[in-house]
Amino acid sequence: MELIGFRFFQMALISALLAGIACGIAGVWIVTMRISFIGVAISHAAFAGALLGLILGKSPVFFAFLFSFLACAVLGPLSDKGQIHPDTSIGIIFSSTLGLAFLFMGILPEAKSQALNLLWGSILTTTLKDITLLIITLILITIFTILFFKEIQSVIFNRDMAKASGISATIFFYLILFLTGMTISATLKSVGGLLVFALVVNPAASAYQITYCLKKMYILSSLFGVLSGWCGLFFSAQFNLPAGASIVIVSTFIFIFSVLFSPKRVRDVEEQKGLF
Amino acid sequence: MKKIKLDSISVGYLTETVIKNLSLEIEEGEFVGIFGPNGAGKTTLLCAINGLAIVKKGRVFIDSEELNIFSENRFRRIIGYVPQHFNVDPKLPVLAEDVVYMGCYGKIGLFKFPGKKENQLAYKISTLLEIEPLLKKPFGQLSGGERKRVLIARALMKEPEILLLDEIFAWLDIKMMEKVLIILKDIHKKKHLTTILVSHDIETVKTLCSRIIWMENGGLIFDGKKEAFLKKIEAE
Known part of the structure; x- marks a missing residue:
């Protein structure tokens, strides 16, 4: 507990708070629209971009943004109206970005530790710049969610039906992908390229087990995201474990508990028994 | 209450063309029933009117304005659509x-x-x-x-000013079906909505619609007044 007095730990706690909320919100979109595979591909693209940034001696975060946006620009149309089945084309993008990431790691001349930090995450070295980036991302994603709640809800429900209502569903779908890419890029340093996606999916998937109300799902998902971050940090400090991995493991345990004690699951079982 | 005009349209999805070179005019306030077997192109026709299917050839007009990428959202806001599945x-x-x-x-x-x-x-x-x-x-x-x-x-x-109803009576029990029939008749009478009802059940089409269109293999087999349709059926 004495760690709380240290500035680096305070910064890590703030980072976990901001990343938890942002990933929690983006996770709701990914989980309810069932586009987890697209999200994984975006997170790997962001990781590959960050590594390219390191090779070129430029900002890894900027290149992570750039690559994740490019991935969204390719993945959006593929999932919408590709000639090949979306699962196949997204699988190819996913494996390609992962291949690129490892290629960049291989040719990275120096500073391998920086690359490993991006891979595993280094929340304990969070800087003021990282926090600022997370704040900007969180503000954008929150404003978008509040202002366009009804449009996002319609797109989540069914994209074709949203179109039939006169909503520009395709534009909103792309905005959702881009903001997810932005969230992943901003969180990359804290949790790491390999694990960031678990922080997007796990809290939202946990909230999905609990509520039928979309507003409550946003809140629960963000709460679980923050809880994962803070508990993960605590376990990491207490047992000298890698912080990123600890955060993801905690989020997985939250998911397991939410499945076991899900009111929806209880209802399903009762329905099967004819009790409901 | 709007008029719909389909001018030699070919409609389909990515690799498939379901409707080929079809022309059709539906007057404002008409209650049209589209009847035909599975795969006739009935649902695709409705999707062409609200811009959900790809019109590969020809043009769709609502009143005298063409449905395109710039106007589709404006039209969709006045088209009520009930999907089949x-x-x-x-x-x-x-x-x-x-x-x-x-x-x-x-x-x-x-x-x-x-x-x-x-x-x-x-x-x-x-x-x-x-x-x-x-x-x-x-x-x-x-x-x-x-x-x-x-x-x-x-x-x-x-x-809505236009109502597109795709197999709305599927899944409904008899009591609810009768109730929905009355509601639709009432709304049509009061608001004079241009209504297109797709069904593979000829009885509901006969009950509700003044004009009947029979589709098969993406084309029109019959298009005319209910009375003419009934005579045709009797003759066959």
Whole structure:
């Protein structure tokens, strides 16, 4: 507990708070629209971009943004109206970005530790710049969610039906992908390229087990995201474990508990028994 | 109440063309029934009118304005559409009430939320279709018939000028089917909506529609008044 007095730990706690909320919100979109595979591909693209940034001696975060946006620009149309089945084309993008990431790691001349930090995450070295980036991302994603709640809800429900209502569903779908890419890029340093996606999916998937109300799902998902971050940090400090991995493991345990004690699951079982 | 004109359209999806070179005019306030076997192109025709299917050739006009990428959202806001199939994850956090309100989201516009007018309309429609007890239930957990009624309410929420109804009587029990028939007749009489009803059940088409279109293999087999259609059937 004495760690709380240290500035680096305070910064890590703030980072976990901001990343938890942002990933929690983006996770709701990914989980309810069932586009987890697209999200994984975006997170790997962001990781590959960050590594390219390191090779070129430029900002890894900027290149992570750039690559994740490019991935969204390719993945959006593929999932919408590709000639090949979306699962196949997204699988190819996913494996390609992962291949690129490892290629960049291989040719990275120096500073391998920086690359490993991006891979595993280094929340304990969070800087003021990282926090600022997370704040900007969180503000954008929150404003978008509040202002366009009804449009996002319609797109989540069914994209074709949203179109039939006169909503520009395709534009909103792309905005959702881009903001997810932005969230992943901003969180990359804290949790790491390999694990960031678990922080997007796990809290939202946990909230999905609990509520039928979309507003409550946003809140629960963000709460679980923050809880994962803070508990993960605590376990990491207490047992000298890698912080990123600890955060993801905690989020997985939250998911397991939410499945076991899900009111929806209880209802399903009762329905099967004819009790409901 | 709008007029619909389809000018030599070929419609389909990515690799498939379902409707080939079809021309059709539907006058404002007409109640048209489209009848035909599975795969005839009935649903695709409705999707061409609200811009959900790809019109590969030809043009679609609502009144005298062409439906295109610039005008489609404006037209969709006055077209009520009830789809044939609708599968939703039973756990999806969307209530039946949300689905009803979604009908007017496009019409309300960006940065605005449903107000008193929309609440009153939702109450009126829900009472009419007897869906008030369902409103707080997750949409994914409703039965097929209940979903259909919620989707009809959704289509009516935008106070449409054109109504596209795709197999709306599938899943409905006899009592509810009769009730929906009366509601549709009443709405059509009062609001003079241009209505297109797709069905593979000739009895419902005969009951509701003044004009009948018979489709097969993406083309028209018959298009005329109900009486002429009945004579044709009798002759055959």
